[in-house]
Amino acid sequence: MWKFVAAGWMVLAVGNMIALAQEPRNELAGTIGRTFVSDQTVPNTNFFDNTVHFGKGLSFEVNYARQLRSFDWGDLAIEFPAIVNPDEDLNYGLNQIPKQYNSIFFTPAARITVLRNFAFSPWLSFGGGVGHFQASKDLIIIGTNTGKRIKTTGVLQGGVGMDVRMPWFRLQSFRFRVEARDDWSGVPSINVDTGRTHQHNYYVGGGMVYLF
Secondary structure (H helix, E strand, O other), X not given: OHHHHHHHHHHHHHHHHHHHHHOOOEEEEEEEEEEEOOOEEOOOOOOOOOEEEEOOEEEEEEEEEEEEEEOOOEEEEEEEEEEXXXXXXXXXXXOOOEOEEEEEEEOOEEEEEEOOOOOEEEEEEEEEEEEEXXXXXXXXXXXXXXXXXXXXXXXXXXXXXXXXXXXXXXXXXXXXXXXXXXXXXXXXXXXXXXXXXXXXXXXXXXXXXXXX
């Protein structure tokens, strides 16, 4: 009898190890959304529209993540998000600033996900990396931008999001993701001094995650 009990426990242990080994530990994600930057007033100016206005640039993110530890309540992963904003439009009362700039933020981060095996899995992310800005060669109205156009800066990143399990069996390796990230960076080179040394770049988007 004890031999049968021991054999049963061995079968269960082996089955559990196989299940753990087969659980996906990697993910590849892609989302699309908008980047939001607060308008910035140029100090010591009093002409009409002395505020630099930022457009809501259409942006996208690609992200690879690897699960490091799994717990009963969720898991800990390392992720490598890269957010690209190819066209952030600018506006200002004088023909001094570039008409737009592009940016990319690459911020490796630690991410904590709770309730990973449930239908809805919220997560938090925190990390840091590098940001790169490149301003347009054209001014907002007419003429060539002769100022400094390229700037690279350090970035701190904080993010929240939720992954939603697909209801169809054949799509169990996929998740739908909604997320919001704040890349706190230096300011781009736009030829005017707004009195700020840093700015928040808020990205809000949605897309798909593939687990493998």
